[in-house]
Amino acid sequence: MFKTEQEIQTNYEILIDEFENKIKVVKAKIDRFSFLRVALLLAEVLVFVVFVSVTNELVILIAGFCLLLPIIIFIAVVKKQQVLEKEEAYLKNLLWVYQNEVAVSTGNGNGYDEGTSFEDDSHPYLADLDVFGKSSLFALINRCATYEGIEKLSNHLSQENNKVAILERQVAVREIFSEIESTFGFRANLKMHRTNKIAEIKYKLKEQLAKQLKFTQGRFLKLYVKITPVVTITLFLAAVVVGGKLWSVLSLLVLVNAAVTFYYMKRINMLYYGFSGSAALLNDYGTAIAWTEEREWKSDYIIALFDSKEKVSLQIKKLAKIIQAFDVRLNILLSAVLNFFFLWDLRCCIKIDQWHQTAASKVENGLDRIGSFEELISIATLTFNHPTWTFPEIVDDFSFSSTFMGHPLIPPPKRIDNHFEFMGQPTVDIITGSNMAGKSTFLRTIGVNMVLAYLGAPVCASKMTLSIFRLLTYMRIKDSLHERTSTFKAELNRLKMILTQVALHENSLVLIDEMLRGTNSKDKLMGSKVFIERLIDLHRPTLFATHDLQLSELKDIYDAAVRNFHFDIQINNGEMDFDYKLKDGPCTIFNAAILLKEIGLSLDN
Template sequence: MLKSQQEIENKYKLRATELSGTIDGLKKSIDKLSMVRIALLLVEIAFFVFFLQSANDTEIFWRGSLLVLPIAVFILTVKKQNALSKNKDYLSSLLWVYENELALCRGDENKYAHGENFKEENHAYTADLDVFGRSSLFALLNRCSTKVGTERLAQSLALTDTQEGIIARQEAIVEMASHIDRTFELRANLKGHDVSQIEQIKQKLKGLLAEQLKFTRNKPLRLYVKILPYVASILTLTAIIVGGKLWTVLMLIAFINATLTLGQGKKINKVYYGFSGGSALLNDYAAAIKWTEEINWQSSYIKSLFSSTKQVSAQIKKLAKIIQAFDARLNILLSAILNFFFLWDLDCCIKLDQWNTTAEVENGLDRIGYFEELISMATLVHNEPTWTFPLIDEGFSLSATELGHPLIKQVGRVYNDYQLETQATVDIVTGSNMAGKSTFLRTVGINMILAYAGAPVCASQMRLSIFKLVTYMRIVDSLKESTSTFKAELNRLKMILNTVKTTENAMVLIDEMLRGTNSRDKYLGSKVFIEKMIELRVPTLFATHDLQLSELQATHSQTVRNFHFDIQLAQGEMSFDYKLKHGPCSTFNAAILLKEIGLVLEEEH
């Protein structure tokens, strides 16, 4: 395992450079083949002119034979060029994956979704702890391209699992991290596809397809479609040699087939709807699923994602092959020829009905999303080698050594130690503006979220039991809902009180309570709330500017603890070390900051 972020960054940079070189080489090869195709076209024209100058039957035969050679080479050239183009596209996606990781190492934004659509202001903690949106925990973690993957990642950050479930996820994430280099291949196969189309295909496979294919289960129809290609081919060859009335028979068959195709047109269109142009997407999903099938997974969590031992990837490739054939109908001229002589669309529908193994395929497509979510966590393990997996306790505990905020860049991150007592306490954190109170509360909360998701935490060591986390930090008014700041605060407090009264393992994080009212009511409201938390034995981290609240320790010595963040003053200049210290704060910076803008408090005269 790589030991430092610099080593990781160098690895991504080297791989990106190698891929760029390979892609440039492929582009040159593709350009050369394009020139070969033009040359073959010119040769074919020359051969055709040569053929037109034939003087006798012998010359017509051998000169006509020459016409086949450029066409054959042209077909092989196109096939080779398509293969190179497909490989170039895949390597370009793989390059995008590595460049994105390199950008993240350098502090740039993640190019995967940031989870804006999962924001929920009334959630117990996600809005306060920057879980979703730009510069969020979701944005840090997300490596998901599928709808199932992004939804599963959001769920793992917004809901708390059981102790057994968290430990199982930790094992799965560690195992996934041991295959990290191959996970980039899976991500490259999934990049750039239309998420809505795969969801549409999944919905179709759930039940619509079987119903839509009922019309193909006519035995005479199936027999006719099966033998038609042989009959049409034999008749065509015979007509070329013999001629005569056989051409009339062929035209009659074409008319019957056209009538049959048009008569079943609506039903065929319903079957085809949703699959159009989906063969490339299905092939890439099949490649991604095949990767998940090739490894002998050991963790129970990953094993549980497989509903059967069948190779779902092979089934999806078969589906992709049928859809690729079905896509011939997108070319009007080609579609007419294939349907009039071979009932091509009906044959594709029959093959779909014979293929139909929807339950297993649906599970395989969903499994990709669950793997993406694990890969997101495993990538964090790889990119942050100094982070550690927390121990999940039973009972009541929370202790952390060198705990830092995961969304703050390593160069500016400050680490603190923190530990709960063996019994619930209200820990009052006082301090100056900008000294670090709010960040510390968010540091504790966001690392708890990571821990409960089975991910590593930004700490050298962490041990905690499972708490129902509830926060009160970013309270805003709402013109749309005619809600003042104070009313919004009351609504949040009501939610917290309802939660802690009905939940045995609640933990509360509060940053500056009751900002929307006067200082006296603010103090009294905060005091009574703290006393309520003491009464209910709910562990609480309570950040405040109100130094008077720290005096509650005198009357509640066993259940109230004081901590603070202070400022350092040197020659009139302020500095912050952002380190958590015991006891109430003794220095504040409001007077200094006001003085800098020309407002001097009266007591300083």
């Protein structure tokens, strides 16, 4: 197993080269088969010319046999080419999967959904911690190609979880991680399909199919469809041998079959078009589900995803074969022959009804399982891509302790890690410091790593121990023209939400970045002071980033309940040097005067 992120990226690049070469080889084979198909077609034309031109009976017999040979070979070539084209499509998807991993690791974006539809400014922490949207935590993690997987991942990032569930998910992620190499193939099978296809199939199976299949359940129709191929073939062979009126009887039967097919055509079409083009889709879903069934899973979380030990993948692939046979109707000439002689469409409809009665309910669980595994694979891939990250220890008693903790969305070369821990009881930790020194990033670092921890994922730290907190943040407060809300009103609404939540939940953790920016400095200071004192009274742990040095003086009043930390700068030859390291005590060095001077404003004037 790889030891560094750079080694992992290099391995992805090696795999990309390998699969690009494999695709070229397969493509060359497909091209050769395409040339062979043209050659066979020309050969068939040539033999046909000979067949109709000669008069010698022996030559006619040989030419007649030779007419069949190119057709037989042509059918075999088409089937082989279809296999190669499917292989090429799979290899291209697998190539995309590896290319996407490189893109994510190099900061070029994730080709999977970035979760913008889940953004919610009113949520207690989502917007402030960059959980959803472009360059978000979700965009870093997500490897789900189905909406079911996307939704499961978004729910676990948005909702509070309990200790038992988190620990079970950690074990499940570790188990998936042990199968990480095969998960790329799992993802490749799902890549080519739209995210909502599973929902469409489930709706079809649960809400529509039973009604659409009612017409197939009549005893007479079933019997007629069953015996028609036998009667047709018997009549045809008899007509060939005996001739005469038997050809007329066969013609009459063909007309009756055509009439029966046309009579049911509207219902046949309704059933077919609900599955049209789904054979490849169902096969790929069946392959993905088979991957989940082929392994002896040990973790309780994964075992609970299975309703039974029955292999649902076989049932899905069985349905795919029926749909594939149904697709013959796309060839008008062949469809006419098969329907008029064998009632082909009706036979497929009856087979779907038989399948529906025995397998439909079981298949739903298998389809749901795909999304659950996608979510776990997403987290396992995160684990694989970041080998220095660690799974946190979740404890019952009030606790937060971290070593070499960094922000997961900042790439390693730019990321600065810090150590931080809570005391044995809740405190308000006031963090002062100059502009751009790292206060806001530090608050988000704590919050976003907690979100990862509660997801059951590894955190961006060498070690972390924490209890379950209900995160409440106040960072990016915006006005709203649509809601006619000023910045100050938006801030008050956010503060009200926090005060309500901290009163209701003892495990609340509050992260505040520069409170009451929308009012004057005097009211801002007094409001911040009152708010902090309220949190002290409630014994709620809080990290409070501010430029107001006077707030650090609360330590003198509430010695056991307040701690001071800061981020500072060093001035070297008039240049600012940020180290982004958290230090004890209030800040003594600020940089506003230097920043103003850089744009032509001097406080000395």
